[in-house]
Amino acid sequence: MTEIPLLEIKDLRLSYATERGPVWAVDGVSLELRRGEALVVLGESGCGKSSLAKTLLRILPRNARPPGGQVWLEGVNVLAFPEERFRREVRWLRMSLVMQAAMNALNPVIRVGEQVAEPLLIHRGWSKSRALKRAAEVFVEVGIAPAFLSRYPHELSGGMRQRAVLAMALIAEPDLVILDEPTSALDVLTQASIMNVLKRIKRERGTSFVLITHDVATSSELADRVALMYAGQVVEEASATTFFRQPAHPYSRLLMAAVPRLHQREKPVGIAGRPPSLLDPPPGCRFAARCPHNSPACAQDPEVIELADRHRVRCWLPVGGGVP
Amino acid sequence: MMLETGADLNRDRAWMRDLRRLALFVGKRLVALVVTVLVGVYLTILIANMGGKVDELRLVQIKTAAAEQIRADPAFHDLPSAEREALMQAQVQLEVDRLRLDEPFIWRSFDYLYQAMRLDLGRAEEMHSDAGSRQVYNIIVERLPATLLLFGTANLLVFFVSVYAALGLSRRYGSKLDRAVIGLAPTSAAPAWFYGIFLILLLAFVVPLFPAGGMVAVPPPDDPWAYAASVLKHLALPVTAMFVAQIFISIYSWRTFFLIHASEDYVEMARAKGLPDRLIEQRYILRPTLSPIVTSFLLMLIGLWSGAIILEQVFNWPGLGTLLFEAIGHRDTPVIIGSVVIFAYLLAATVFLLDFIYAVLDPRVRIEGGRQ
Amino acid sequence: MSQNGRERSPMSPWREGFRRLRRYPSALVGVLIIAGLVGTALYAVLAMPYSEAQKLWRGGEVWYDLPVNASPVWLDRLTGGQAPPTLKVSSRDAVTTTREFENVTIQQLILPFDFYYQQFPSELNLFLEADFTQRQPFVRLAWHTPDGLEIPLGARRIGAAERISISQDQILTRRLGLPPQIGLFAQDQSSGVAPGQSPAVRQGSYQLVLETVHFEPDTEIRAELVAYGRVHGLAGTDHQRRDLLVALLWGTPVALAFGLIAAVGTTVTTLVIAAAGVWYRGWLDAAIQRLTEVNIILPLLPILVMVGTLYSTSIWLMLGVVVALGIFSAGIKMYRAMLLPIREAPYIEAARAYGAGGGRIVLRYMVPRVLPVLIPTFVTLIPTYVFLEASLAVLGLGDPVLPTWGKVLHDAQTQSALYHGFYYWVVGPALLLMLTGLGFAMLGFALDRVFNPRLRNL
């Protein structure tokens, strides 16, 4: 018997209405995540990974159309929930979010502590002092002195703000924390120390994470599994070991080769060309134009092939001759 | 346990810190504003005296007045002309001494400034207050409550109605109501007095529901309740005029403002946190934007103070504006200059209020306002 | 989203903006209104030179044949009325018979006219001119109604140029029991009219018969009978018989010019000054800021009133004061807030790094960045200044010689036009003001939505 995944995304689609027509930011994404796992959604800017995060929490901008597909949270399709039920039952209790720009993720006119403790007041009905006490505990856990609870956001440094936002995401002990580029605005050392906090929390609390990032090195810091996105689609989904050692999709391999490494003598190699417009993507494989293995078959939309258990690739290549 | 007391202590200390910063900030702004008013009033004095040229005109005036007076008095008819001349000179000299016209203007201008700052605005030439005083200060102060009543009522109404309507519309973005308000926004290009004329035309003459002007029925009712009711009835049209002239643009601009703010990351975050809409609106949209809203509201108010003059005149409202209008009619210079000074004070008070509210509402101002 | 246009050919942001603008119907309406106003202004300036407009507006004899406070014709027709226009009969079209009698020439002049209207004329004047050297000619007037009744209007000597106000004739009034302009045209005077009820008009052909006696051979007499109507032209007339159309037409260029010059004068200088302050910082910026703070507490309208009362009400002086006080306005703070981040923009830093000087950076790199926001502000400012000028005029501080909308309103206000029911007097200029306000505001708002980057994504 297979275990019910904590999160299962099935054929998720999301488009934005623009002047020139719909832009399909998420175009048929399917993913799954088990309890206690960390899934990294990796992709370059504009590939739709942030839209994916926003769709999961249903905090879409006004020009977004209602998403299609399903989002199953432990066997319940929460995407079908009406708004109010989703707010009461899912947001922050089951799923929380850490945003990219912590600077802007905090309300500038409310003390940090109140903002961090707020979910407990709203969802659990706790008293303010009890919630603040809990907030102080979480603050210690993520590495800020509780004294900062009574400060305003602009009195905190960038690293502390990011930690505060992390504390806010953890305070209601959700099953799943979605991290949207949590460290990309931070310095190397701060970045490493926040990744350490995440690792510890994952180990000690068994929290599951979806980490969304464009940075391959960061992704390797937390990932149990990796899903690589390209032009609104997941092109490869694999365990971290497989992905970092033997990626199957040509894009994955080129991307790994393009990452500069400190401890490697070979020079990295860039990928020529640019991703297609999501406004009017070309038919067939979206990577075909930049792909060294481009063949006539690529004019057709590639199927998603399961190469091994939980290792899926959206490419014709494995069908045409196995993993090259 | 330790954590709890620590947090509580911290909160108290944080309040103290905020209060200290607020006091410091407000103090600094007050000093700056006093200097600003000083300069502004001095400029007014310079303009009003044409940089001293007015004195020459006044001297001529005094001379003619003295000559006139002596010629008119039968007691002096028999005097020889030289003696009459001397008498006239003495009369002129007396007046020159009184007004200290022989001193350089620049020295007197500082005296004027000192008097203006003390609200000693001099004597009116023609006009007098209802109580009979000729002091410009008394004349103006008598009219001030009427102006404040009219403007206070209208602006508070506009402020609260538009903020709440804007919040509501930002929620119903793109709806028919929303589009209707956007469509009506350009009507605010016309000032209140303009709508006032139409309102008088429609609701006072074509369909005589309201009085066309004045602040209270003539004669005023003795019963305080009837008096209040009468004032209310007279207030209705001018307030409506101001309301109509401002409301759509206010709703429109604040709706837009809220919409822009609704896409801030922290609002998105609040939504993700699962806060109910009402709480998001209040704590995450209204609260952080309140300071810019208050700013723009008060800036608008500054613009409206000017518009008051005509609105009051159109409705014959016995406030500062009508006073100024009457003063123009009488060419009563001291009253005009006095009104300008009073308006400058009102504006400065408005600016101060703005600074204060801003600092109370936005913790960033308290800290960063101090050092730039 | 970085969906930027590989697929479409490059297009300048301005052209792109104007292309978007076409999708706003309000912008279109605004442009049409503005075009109409500009057309009117051009027509006014071309059809009626400045000096003539001034002369006409000064009033007096030029308007002798217009009624006082006549409403516009269209207003009367709209309400289904049949108010009479002004009728003029001159001796040039009159039937003249002459006979000689003992060195005296007796001439009979018949001034006929048809009167088929529902309402009475507002006034009745006879203008007489006579050429004589020594002895004044003599005239006897008689009024012939359509049913053949003859009402004598008295007799008198004629001066060189004379106005006989028939409607002011006290004796006649007493005799008719009604004001002459009514009594002479009313039906059935014998049966009398119930008090409080106005008599009906007797429609038909009337004649004024002038029997003149000349004592000199070459004396010529010219007569003109004016039965003033109750309606006149497109705009009606005011208490001084002036045709309001003059003011409404000429008010257009004045208003547009005032609004435009004031708006350009304030916005452009404000922007450049703000940009210079932001760029050079230090004492310049501090001075600009302090000046702005002082300026904010200087009340614009009262100061204008003060200047108008003490110095002059010339429109140019007012314009100067408006611009001077408008430069260091709250707008500087707004532009400063916009320019401060632009100052730190990488492209400015790059420009410094490749050697661009301060002036170039201010004018070529900072100002153009704010232009998209400036344009809508500028357009919406125009009506503000138009109304400001009107406000001054309403306060009685309008330019002494120029016909403007505000002055019409001022006259209406002082003459209690609304109280007397002369609504057209107020409505005409008010409508034009409203149109101006709406036209520019509609365009401005649409421009704002197109060019203001913060609104574009809404």
Place this chain on the structure above:
Amino acid sequence: MRQPLLVVKGLQTHFELRQWGFLRLGSVRALDGVDFTLDAGESAAVVGESGCGKSTLARTLLGIYRPTAGEAWFAGQSLARLQGRALKEYRARVGYVQQDPYGALPPFMTVRRALAEPLIIHGVRGRAERERRIAAALEEVGLGASPEVQESYPHQLSGGQQQRVVIARALLLRPRLIIADEPVSMLDASVRVEILDLLQRVQTEHGIALLYITHDLSTVRHYAQRVMVMYAGRLAEQAPVESLLARPQHPYSEALLAALVDPEAGNADQERQVPQGEPPNLLNPPAGCRFHPRCPKFMAGTCDRKEPPAFEPFSGHLAACWLRRGQ
């Protein structure tokens, strides 16, 4: 032997904080005594966290900020004394590539117009001549093929294309030094390498010196010959790349290297060694070694007393750390 193109000695740039334009509140010591040399045609990387003064260094060298103290000589000319024409001349000799390629181009100018600007400022008369040089520069950075690029506005180009235009602009005036401040940190991984390759190519082809400022140590190995590690306004360490990677001498460099990971499968299983705390406030920096409050090898009585001078444990490898005193 190579000529040093740029000699920097004790360079300091401080920012005064003032209230109301006159009350002095203190000064931020953003750049506080930096010494290094850069040879003609050499590429050196400046590595450090944000706020360590590396951008201030770039701007000071570009003549955007005036140094508070110290000196820099460019081809024998003293930077502090450059005025008027000479300063303008100097600016033509130094190209600048910024972090944000979109922001680095005036949004209201077409590419052609933006590229014409420096030529106009430096008195290149004649439209044809300017067009020729613009086309050549675009060709050089790999954008020459499509003529419509010249007519494009920045927002119509991709990030990589924008950065190429910026590099073209830096090359237009034939510089001898290019200062690239985080030139790829806002670009996607697949584009980064291409831009770095491009910079490297123009640098070697034209013999231009490159000061490559970055927070990302991992790119340093392949794109710079020498590395300077900055911390809190000072140089902590400078060395040839291989030497620094093989044997970092300053605890701060060690920490940076330890915090940096190459993407490997096992990374998730181990925590990194990270020094506690945050970089100091430069308004009031700590006495002695600026890293001492966070240093795992802190020696009380030494590190917090006196500022360490640059010791040279190996030839060409300098480290400002008391630990290296004996070597």
